[in-house]
Amino acid sequence: MRFQALEKLINLSDNYRRHFRIDQLALLLIQQDGELYLIEPRCPHREHPLDTARIEQGVLECPLHHYRFALADGQLLHASEEPCRHLRTWPLVYEGNEVGLLLPD
Numbered sequence: 001m002r003f004q005a006l007e008k009l010i011n012l013s014d015n016y017r018r019h020f021r022i023d024q025l026a027l028l029l030i031q032q033d034g035e036l037y038l039i040e041p042r043c044p045h046r047e048h049p050l051d052t053a054r055i056e057q058g059v060l061e062c063p064l065h066h067y068r069f070a071l072a073d074g075q076l077l078h079a080s081e082e083p084c085r086h087l088r089t090w091p092l093v094y095e096g097n098e099v100g101l102l103l104p105d
């Protein structure tokens with residue numbers, strides 16, 4: 001596995017949201033209430049962008065149909081229409097003064 005840096009820790013603060021594309025992977029890095037999350041950038045329900053999603057106590061709510069996902073493991077917690085797959089999340093890794101993720105070699 002190799003470390004892929006995404007952001008310097010000094011650049012992070014609450015309400016930080018930034019897109020990354022690493023190889024074929026689309027990622028959204030979010031800091032909210034002091035917690036950092038790395039998720040896919042579009043909702044698994046109908047692909048609505050999650051840039052403006054509300055996050056409270058580790059739960060993300062998509063702005064379009066208000067589906068809710070647990071950020072810890074991406075589990076679908078609430079669906080108002082048909083169920084969808086879970087939200088993809090990645091564990092964050094800290095190395096030196098940067099945060100990133102581990103990718104296969």
Ligand code: FES
Nearest residue numbers: 043045046062065
């Ligand atoms: S597109 Fe996100 S809840 Fe429907």
